[in-house]
Amino acid sequence: MEPILKGRGLVKRYGKVTALDHCDFDLMPGEILAVIGDNGAGKSSLIKAVSGAVIPDEGEVFLEGKKIHFTSPIQAREAGIETVYQTLAMSPALSIADNMFMGRELRKPGFMGKWMRQLDRPEMERRARDKLTELGLMTIQNINQAVETLSGGQRQGVAVARAAAFGSKVIILDEPTAALGVKESRKVLELIQDVKSRGIPIILISHNMPHVFEVADRIHVHRLGKRLCVINPKDYTMSDAVAFMTGAKEAPTQTEAA
Amino acid sequence: MSSAENTNDGVAKFEVPDRGALGTIQHWLHVNPALVPLIVLLMSVLVFGLLLGSKFFSPFALTLILQQTAIVGIVGAAQSLVILTAGIDLSVGAIMVLSSVVMGQFTFRYGIPVEIAIVCGLLCGTFVGFLNGWLIAVMKLPPFIVTLGMWQIALATNFLYSANETIRSQVISTEAPLLQVFGEKFTIGADEAGRGGANFTIGVIFMVMLVVVLAYVLKQTAWGRHVYAVGDDPEAAELSGVNVKGTLISVYMLSGLICAFAGWALIGRIGSVSPTSGQLANIESITAVVIGGISLFGGRGSILGMLFGALIVGVFTLGLRLLGADAQWTYLLIGALIIGAVAVDQWIRKVSV
Numbered sequence: 142m143e144p145i146l147k148g149r150g151l152v153k154r155y156g157k158v159t160a161l162d163h164c165d166f167d168l169m170p171g172e173i174l175a176v177i178g179d180n181g182a183g184k185s186s187l188i189k190a191v192s193g194a195v196i197p198d199e200g201e202v203f204l205e206g207k208k209i210h211f212t213s214p215i216q217a218r219e220a221g222i223e224t225v226y227q228t229l230a231m232s233p234a235l236s237i238a239d240n241m242f243m244g245r246e247l248r249k250p251g252f253m254g255k256w257m258r259q260l261d262r263p264e265m266e267r268r269a270r271d272k273l274t275e276l277g278l279m280t281i282q283n284i285n286q287a288v289e290t291l292s293g294g295q296r297q298g299v300a301v302a303r304a305a306a307f308g309s310k311v312i313i314l315d316e317p318t319a320a321l322g323v324k325e326s327r328k329v330l331e332l333i334q335d336v337k338s339r340g341i342p343i344i345l346i347s348h349n350m351p352h353v354f355e356v357a358d359r360i361h362v363h364r365l366g367k368r369l370c371v372i373n374p375k376d377y378t379m380s381d382a383v384a385f386m387t388g389a390k391e392a393p394t395q396t397e398a399a
Numbered sequence: 400m401s402s403a404e405n406t407n408d409g410v411a412k413f414e415v416p417d418r419g420a421l422g423t424i425q426h427w428l429h430v431n432p433a434l435v436p437l438i439v440l441l442m443s444v445l446v447f448g449l450l451l452g453s454k455f456f457s458p459f460a461l462t463l464i465l466q467q468t469a470i471v472g473i474v475g476a477a478q479s480l481v482i483l484t485a486g487i488d489l490s491v492g493a494i495m496v497l498s499s500v501v502m503g504q505f506t507f508r509y510g511i512p513v514e515i516a517i518v519c520g521l522l523c524g525t526f527v528g529f530l531n532g533w534l535i536a537v538m539k540l541p542p543f544i545v546t547l548g549m550w551q552i553a554l555a556t557n558f559l560y561s562a563n564e565t566i567r568s569q570v571i572s573t574e575a576p577l578l579q580v581f582g583e584k585f586t587i588g589a590d591e592a593g594r595g596g597a598n599f600t601i602g603v604i605f606m607v608m609l610v611v612v613l614a615y616v617l618k619q620t621a622w623g624r625h626v627y628a629v630g631d632d633p634e635a636a637e638l639s640g641v642n643v644k645g646t647l648i649s650v651y652m653l654s655g656l657i658c659a660f661a662g663w664a665l666i667g668r669i670g671s672v673s674p675t676s677g678q679l680a681n682i683e684s685i686t687a688v689v690i691g692g693i694s695l696f697g698g699r700g701s702i703l704g705m706l707f708g709a710l711i712v713g714v715f716t717l718g719l720r721l722l723g724a725d726a727q728w729t730y731l732l733i734g735a736l737i738i739g740a741v742a743v744d745q746w747i748r749k750v751s752v
């Protein structure tokens with residue numbers, strides 16, 4: 142089977158630091174792929190390189206077998222790749238609805254929208270509220286409140302809701318549960334399963350091994366800027382995975398798990 | 400599930416925390432950033448009205464303030480857009496004067512029809528704005544440095560090109576009155592001798608309309624939301640799908656265009672085309688923006704606040720002059736207002752963190 146998203150020989154350097162060192166990457170259609178690795182291993186750099194947020198110095202990226210060359214996150218979004226970045230990428234002073242529709246605002250129908258370029262706020266607010274309620278993720282007073290008045294977990298919920306609402310080909314989540322409580326984490330994991338059942342593949346970066354082993358179909362172990370191995374969570378234990386990740390244990394030689 | 404149900408079910412609800420009186424005010428100001436300057440404006444009108452009586456509190460005096468504010472208000476609108484993106488434009492005054500000189504010289508030196516000369520002046524302002532925007536967005540140079548340089552360049556170009564010559568008011572009004580159209584006045588409610596009454600110029604009306612249109616654009620269009628997002632956190636804006644470079648360049652171009660309109664309005668206000676006029680426009684516009692509650696850190700504030708800020712300065716200037724006070728008192732009070740406004744801005748921000 143052809144991977145839906147594929148990276149080959151990706152290199153990204155920041156000055157003297159090599160964040161990605163000839164890294165390969167494969168995401169299969171319909172799967173949940175977890176990416177694990179130590180802090181600074183280059184996980185965020187990897188997903189930024191495939192989602193247009195940074196332009197890799199070397200290497201190639203393929204979407205559905207076609208070579209792509211994103212120069213901005215906007216292009217990746219247009220191609221159907223939706224990303225929740227570790228930093229969340231939200232404008233603190235703007236409202237939840239504004240943030241959810243940033244860069245793809247809805248305009249009023251008819252004259253006001255076409256000629257006066259007026260935004261359709263009621264519709265954007267309605268959809269944003271529906272999405273958040275559907276997720277059951279949040280306790281939010283008002284969809285028009287500024288994002289900066291939300292708690293860290295609520296912000297993360299909004300960012301995940303944004304990705305889930307718009308992703309059509311691939312959804313990338315960089316540590317989506319890092320700031321969430323137990324109940325909220327559960328909701329996000331359910332959401333991930335739900336997105337998968339819609340046939341959309343997901344890349345999940347997480348340091349939380351129980352979460353990873355619960356939802357992942359395959360686990361990409363990242364170490365020192367490249368893919369060390371890919372394992373099937375059914376064949377290994379969590380402590381095996383951590384041992385590979387930290388270099389305490391030799392990685393299995395076959396890189397593709399079934 | 401309908402949206403009406405969603406708003407009322409438990410999931411999308413949270414008990415409203417009790418903020419206390421001061422907290423409530425703070426929250427209100429956070430939501431309505433133009434409120435502080437509006438209150439200050441109304442209070443200063445009231446105080447000067449009480450002190451001076453009908454000398455100040457008359458349609459004539461109050462509309463005189465509007466006329467004296469028109470240029471600063473127009474340039475301040477340009478400055479507001481730039482400052483909302485967390486930038487600053489020190490070249491606004493120079494662009495204004497250069498554009499007015501282009502309009503004048505094209506008409507009188509080359510005999511170009513005045514309408515076309517005006518369009519050339521507007522294009523000139525837009526082009527200088529584009530240069531600013533390109534250097535800032537694409538070359539990633541700091542706005543302060545770019546516009547500091549552009550200020551000198553535009554001003555020097557203005558002097559070199561005009562050879563320091565003023566085009567006299569009389570010549571303009573006989574040969575190309577369109578250049579002075581912003582000074583056109585109409586009066587409501589003057590006495591029989593034609594004294595007093597409310598005087599409005601086209602420049603005043605243009606200023607008010609400009610601010611209203613920009614307030615709509617900033618609040619109700621995607622471009623306006625992007626201006627705020629870019630000023631708030633450019634990296635986040637880029638990652639969430641905003642064309643940051645395009646937005647920045649368009650803001651500086653629009654700022655240049657508005658300054659060119661200010662240049663046209665300047666001819667109407669002073670009558671002549673003078674390369675030495677408008678030297679303080681950059682400082683005055685920044686003052687209006689700051690007193691108007693727009694944050695110099697970008698992403699916060701409203702353009703209506705800028706208009707109130709400009710009017711506050713106008714009220715103080717005229718009020719103190721009518722009181723017979725030394726002009727230095729005006730500067731002293733404006734200075735205090737600037738510092739006060741920034742202090743209030745910091746306080747309001749605390750509501751978020």
Ligand SMILES: Nc1ncnc2c1ncn2[C@@H]1O[C@H](COP(=O)(O)OP(=O)(O)OP(=O)(O)O)[C@@H](O)[C@H]1O
Nearest residue numbers: 155158159160178179180181182183184185186187
């Ligand atoms: N913008 C940047 N400028 C300079 N160096 C960077 C930048 N972004 C990442 N790096 C470096 O690249 C390396 C990989 O960083 P990356 O963020 O990809 O790691 P990560 O695996 O996502 O770590 P974490 O688990 O902490 O999120 C690190 O050494 C980091 O210091």
Ligand SMILES: [Mg+2]
Nearest residue numbers: 184185186227
């Ligand atoms: Mg990371």
